[in-house]
Amino acid sequence: MIVTLNPKILHFSKIHPFSRPSSYLCRTRNVSLITNCKLQKPQDGNQRSSSNRNLTKTISLSDSAPPVTEETGDGIVKGGGNGGGGGGDGRGGLGFLKILPRKVLSVLSNLPLAITEMFTIAALMALGTVIEQGETPDFYFQKYPEDNPVLGFFTWRWISTLGLDHMYSAPIFLGMLVLLAASLMACTYTTQIPLVKVARRWSFMKSDEAIKKQEFADTLPRASIQDLGMILMGDGFEVFMKGPSLYAFKGLAGRFAPIGVHIAMLLIMVGGTLSATGSFRGSVTVPQGLNFVMGDVLAPIGFFSIPTDAFNTEVHVNRFTMDYYDSGEVSQFHSDLSLRDLNGKEVLRKTISVNDPLRYGGVTVYQTDWSFSALQVTKDGEGPFNLAMAPIKINGDKKLYGTFLPVGDTNAPNVKGISMLARDLQSIVVYDLDGKFAGIRRPSSKLPIEINGMKIVIEDAIGSTGLELKTDPGVPVVYAGFGALMLTTCISYLSHSQIWALQNGTALVVGGKTNRAKNQFPDDMNRLLDQVPELIKKNTSVVSEQS
């Protein structure tokens, strides 16, 4: 017992310098030691040390790996992407990386550090949702006053020094992200790629003892290794046999995928950087029938925002319409847009709506908003007059627009007139000269309304469309990262199982281990071993007893 415990104790002392000096970590570690000391199977402890021995060997081969890899050892995130490519990269970058101080690499690839970074980023993001973002300095002066600090210490000084009012672009946050990216790269290079090499090097085990030390081990008294090989193949294992030894594995992709996860994360970060430095953005509200030039709306965001030819394109709003539910609420907006090049030739025409943007030459046009531009009215057959609609704010965010048709002498100090209010393009509420409700008219009906002897016809309601324009060179990269991340996260769920077997006379010693589905593995193994036919021999003289 004491012997089996020793490697564990060694391990704890090994990770100690890297572990966070948090009290609960230390405490829990003690507790777990106590609970486990009795129950830790000898095979478990030995297996661990043996696998670590393996590791150290390969690490010394690849000669750039720091000692840290030992403890982060054969874990989940330590797998490889596509082994060949990854290995090649490692070799190619070796010369360059040798110049770098190896210490930096080993510190960066340290798992506790990466976890601390992730915790910090999570905490900063949480803080960013608690503290109001993008307000004026005055707001923070009042909300976080110096004489009455929040939680006893938090004042506006913290916010202004650390830039917490724009958390997601603050140096402290971006710095943490850069650090995390560095850790990702370092971990991939120093830990994951060497592990791929280990995983790819399939090896036979030559002794019973080595096999029996595996997480799962069993001895079949009368069985042949060929039968086992066939059964494993039938279950989807890759089987290698040499003489009396057998090695089989399944789900190797599950070990490689985590490298892909890291690369995908890096891709997303690169794409995000591209987006932040190379984008143009802008929004515009255009009444139906008018036009604008893309370049006038788009404003650069970063240092590397370079305009393209598409910026000369003129956008003409042919028509803006809204769909309604039966209850009267808006269900969808549509803008019929025509794009014209410098010569006035139409190059593209599309009706866009929310969720269905227009893309042309790297510029994307989104339908985001709407507004009421004008009301076309005829008075006693005169006109039509275009009355501009003005937005009116009455408690709440719901949109309300109003306009006024003066009646009589417009130069008089007290002008009277007809007021018209509308919530949407559907129906207009009309009030007479005294401000009394006169009726509701739909622009489409062309039905005249009699007010103080005047015949008013609402000919048309002209809306204006709220468009958002954007160019974003980061999107393809980010999407590639998204795709890769989804795929590799799914593949990472696969369990990499390895099985060794050795024919020892008539007995067959089988051992195996897996890295994820540890709870299912013994069941699966037992199911497979049950299928192995028992050899019936006439003279069962020397049959090793099953332990």
Added chain:
Amino acid sequence: MIFSILEHILTHISFSVVSIVLTIYFLTLLVNLDEIIGFFDSSDKGIIITFFGITGLLLTRWIYSGHFPLSNLYESLIFLSWAFSIIHMVSYFNKKQQNKLNTITAPSVIFIQGFATSGLLNKMPQSAILVPALQSQWLMMHVSMMILGYGALLCGSLLSIALLVITFRKVGPTFWKKNIKKNFLLNELFSFDVLYYINERNSILLQQNINFSFSRNYYRYQLIQQLDFWSFRIISLGFIFLTVGILSGAVWANETWGSYWNWDPKETWAFITWTIFAIYLHIKTNRNVRGINSAIVALIGFILIWICYFGVNLLGIGLHSYGSFTSN
């Protein structure tokens, strides 16, 4: 009208069945008799009935409203309990591994179902119209993946919490037996069947006159290890759903709002949750760190999911405001 009656009936069926199931669990815990074993088995069938009830409820709403029934908090809660009952069914039909998962999922289903149908949200059940931004095929993918992810992650972290409870509990044979009823109240509901499990094991062992403290420790260790493995597996699964959900949400946002990431509070909290569970998975890679540390991270994750799912909605801030309590 027929639809709303049907909806009512299905809601009540699923709620009452799940209450009966919970009562059976109570009985098995308190009475602890062999005759009730048959009863106990019927609880799984009860969850299956609940599953079909909720499925019917969701389908009814889908047909009735004409869009995928995930447009407000009530519907998403129903969907969450549906996700829990799916997890339960999977673990039920997977007879090979009799595990403690269903002791987590059954109470979860009743809590969620009870909360959704209770008067707290009496204004929500009316199926709301879809605002323009929600009219997209992405709604189905994004929200269903998010809720499935929440469901699996909640399950996994509950298993981890059970692990924590078991690890940090003082054990003594007499103390144990006496305190079962008290402990039941003290501990969260999720762990009671696990406790029952240990108790049962212990009583068998007592009869065999084996060194009690040793075997208790041994089975305790076994149980902890089982919980550890299962919570790891289920959290990994939930993590996949969460990843796909967040990423599909980002793609959708790029189609609708013009940017794949807006630092909207809901988005940010989903990302924080994702980060925490990423930390969990990373801690798991290190074999020398015992299950307790990762279980503590899972506990943090459990709290974060609820902040992300409810807390952000309670405040009703940001672009995801249509999922809030005060919507419309």
